Amino acid sequence: MKIKGTEISGNIFLAPMCNVTNLPFRLLCKRYGAAVVYTEMINADAYLMDSAVTKKRCSILTEERPVGIQMFGSDAGKLAKAAQKIEHDLAPDMIDINIGCPAYDVMKNGCGASLLKDPVKLGTLVKKISSSINIPLTCKIRILPNDQDVMDVARVIQGNGAALLTVHGRTAKQGYSGKANWEVIRKIKSGLDIPVVLNGDITDGRSAKQAFEMTGCDAVMVGRAAIGNPGIFLEINSYLEGKATQTTLQSKISALLDYVQLSISLGYTDILPMKMQAQKTLKGFEGSGKLRDSISRTESIENLQELLASI
Ligand SMILES: Cc1cc2nc3c(=O)[nH]c(=O)nc-3n(C[C@H](O)[C@H](O)[C@H](O)COP(=O)(O)O)c2cc1C
Known part of the structure; x- marks a missing residue:
């Protein structure tokens, strides 16, 4: 095109x-x-x-x-x-x-x-x-x-x-x-x-x-x-292209962590967009309620990274 x-x-x-x-x-x-x-x-x-x-x-x-x-x-x-x-x-x-x-x-x-x-x-x-x-x-x-x-x-x-x-x-x-x-x-x-x-x-x-x-x-x-x-x-x-690629929770979390890292390195340090992306990633995954709750309460990017890495 x-x-x-x-x-x-x-x-x-x-x-x-x-x-x-x-x-x-x-x-x-x-x-x-x-x-x-x-x-x-x-x-x-x-x-x-x-x-x-x-x-x-x-x-x-x-x-x-x-x-x-x-x-x-x-x-x-x-x-x-x-x-x-x-x-x-x-x-x-x-x-x-x-x-x-x-x-x-x-x-x-x-x-x-x-x-x-x-x-x-x-x-x-x-x-x-x-x-x-x-x-x-x-x-x-x-x-x-x-x-x-x-x-x-x-x-x-x-x-x-x-x-x-x-x-x-x-x-x-x-x-x-x-x-x-x-x-x-x-x-x-x-x-x-x-x-x-x-x-x-x-x-x-x-x-x-x-x-x-x-x-x-x-x-x-x-x-x-x-x-x-x-x-x-x-x-x-x-x-x-006829190839099936299954997006898993792990691949989504990995992309999310990349997003957080990229945001920090480019000077986009407002935590709200990161939290919003994280909430959307975890929505619908069984047992993610508690984690989503912790994410909504966190005010530190480091803590958000730790929470995501713990999944
Ligand atoms: C959070 C959010 C912000 C949006 N902001 C804009 C915007 O700045 N400009 C725009 O043209 N559309 C905006 N839209 C509309 C989207 O570009 C799109 O037209 C709409 O979400 C429909 O596509 P979808 O069904 O794939 O979500 C926004 C939509 C959402 C959900």
């Missing part, structure tokens, strides 16, 4: 996720075979104001390329300016616009999924950003209650210079519940020329294979199933 002339090897992407897809996690997913990784969404206005927190959120390394930086905002001019500055400062492989976040605080300011409501305004915004940068602009949307409406949005995005479209097959109202609607994504894929990435409910090799077969999408994007299990990229790629 090519994104505006850039050849991408592989077709399993890591989804942008707030407080999850930080630099150490993206690097780990890359090592396990993610074809493209995205930063968590950053506020375009905050980037323009040189916010240190925002800059850390989109700090990237060569090893994780191709990497996309995702931004959110509502003002076309500011988004274009931020995109130019990001291209100049960081030279990511692509910049992505968040057109799907359903969070109240994001939508009330006209950002995220609220951009889906006005395709004309959205078209102007996409045009302004795509024509301001040399690297590809990608967009990530959610579906709408009416299929025709989301088809119109997808065509507007393509027509105004986006190089790739990711579609999360849930409406903003659905949040993260209910089943992702892949049928709409099939329709969008068949109506567009740019690559279409399917997102929603990719949880293993089987679901990835089904998604490709059912929709003809160019790639699939994994979100929640990667939390606590970055090895999912190896698992899916192996399955698609």
